[in-house]
Amino acid sequence: MxxxxxxxxxxxxxxxxxxxxxxxxxxxxxxxxxxxxxxxxxxxxxxxxxxxxxxxxxxxxxxxxxxxxxxxxxxxxxxxxxxxxxxxxxxxxxxxxxxxxxxxxxxxxxxxxxxxxxxxxxxxxxxxxxxxxxxxxxxxxxxxxxxxxxxxxxxxxxxxxxxxxxxxxxxxxxxxxxxxxxxVDLKRWEASSSEIRWGAKPIVVHVPSNAGLKGSSLIGATMRRLHAEGLVDYRELRNVPAAQMPAEYGRADIVLDQFALGIYGVAACEAMASGRLVISHVSDQVRDAVRVHTGRELPILQARADGLEGVLRAVVAEPDRFIALAATGREFVRAVHDxxxxxxxxxxxxxxxxxxxxxxx
Missing domain, CATH: 3.40.50 (Rossmann fold)
Incomplete structure (x- = not known):
């Protein structure tokens, strides 16, 4: 060839x-x-x-x-x-x-x-x-x-x-x-994912693949407390082979990406391709750059680590609003990352x- x-x-x-x-x-x-x-x-x-x-x-x-x-x-x-x-x-x-x-x-x-x-x-x-x-x-x-x-x-x-x-x-x-x-291979991520329709307790996942850079330690205590309270079902995914990740995201409702660097990358795109609601800290500079280069808004729900609890409580209180945001993620990935x-x-x-x-x- x-x-x-x-x-x-x-x-x-x-x-x-x-x-x-x-x-x-x-x-x-x-x-x-x-x-x-x-x-x-x-x-x-x-x-x-x-x-x-x-x-x-x-x-x-x-x-x-x-x-x-x-x-x-x-x-x-x-x-x-x-x-x-x-x-x-x-x-x-x-x-x-x-x-x-x-x-x-x-x-x-x-x-x-x-x-x-x-x-x-x-x-x-x-x-x-x-x-x-x-x-x-x-x-x-x-x-x-x-x-x-x-x-x-x-x-x-x-x-x-x-x-x-x-x-x-x-x-x-x-x-x-x-x-x-x-x-991102959209077909691969779509194949393992149904529509998200969480009830009173959404499944929330986080992949601390490089915990120090992702800010995993900034959200750990908050997420464990919200899990114990019963607001969410929180799961951390560690050492999962790439071939299994579509199934893992397919079982989730919400993916927490990163809370320290202010960026988005492969993991967030894969979660959006799966139709999941992605919550992450993405800086205004990055969001502006995406808008300038693509003409599109980045459909990642903004949250810093110290504001994550409030964001999650709002998501659980108004699921339809945020499920609609998650639904726009696949189209964004199709337009920018396919x-x-x-x-x-x-x-x-x-x-x-x-x-x-x-x-x-």
Missing amino acids: LRGAQRRLFIAPVNSAGQGYAWARASERVEGTAAAAFMYRDPNDTFGFLADSEVPTVFFRTNRPWQRAQRRAVAARFTHVIVESGRQLFGTDEPLADQLRRLQRHRVAVALLWHGSDIRLPSAHAAREPDSPFRGSGYADTDRLEEIAQRGRALMADVDAPVFVSTPDLLDEVPQASWLPVV GRRSANVLREFLGAPAQGGVAGA
Whole structure:
């Protein structure tokens, strides 16, 4: 399939939340394009996101013959490469900037793509976000993330390449970037979900996949108290394989996303695609960016951690009003996150003719 395509895109090497694979499939909506997503995978990976090819992390980092062969294969087989998170493409045998310049000398077009903590400066986030996990000493890895984000900025200054970000909040971090929306397979999430029709006690779920960044500790005591009171049936989902998540969301009525970063991403989109009511703290800046770029309102019910109890009591008191809000989530995901808009964003980088309008708008 790659051999006969005019444009051949390689996305690597982390496949965060399965998005490398999802963007590869989205790019194939562009005529004459074939794509492959590659990742290295740890042996304790419980999520199991799909990839076109993968190797164990230790093998990726240490196997010199494989690294040389992979470098030759990518340069020979692909016309375009998107590098995720500033990670080395071919193991650790040389700096990433050298790897990318080598590809460019082989006339391979290169782009950089950032997911979030790989480019978000904790110091800047703490200055603008009252609930930032990076304020004070609450998040143990703040200094490490600051260093990673600074390295990402140095890479962008060192390598002449277009830049993409996966979430609109990162447009403040990287003003020269283009927003490449995350992609969700609507059919997969719709298949496991019926309409929400909660009674007196809705099922509320939260996935503390990175609890320190999501602000899970900010809502834990409140949710346990509301559960004990009988207002809601609260459940935390931990270490659930990706293949099981549609069924888990399908059993829920409300999904609590995150309460510290002020963003929305893959998890919120998956919950909206499932038809669930999503409650989360999404900053005004992010909501404005969505409105400017898509012409649509983000259908996520706003709540900061200290106001979550009041929001949930209002939801339980007026279920019909909020069920109606949840019903708009699928249409938003269909318009912005089903892959059509992402393909259109990638079109210029891939050197494909422009199309009128924006697909999915």
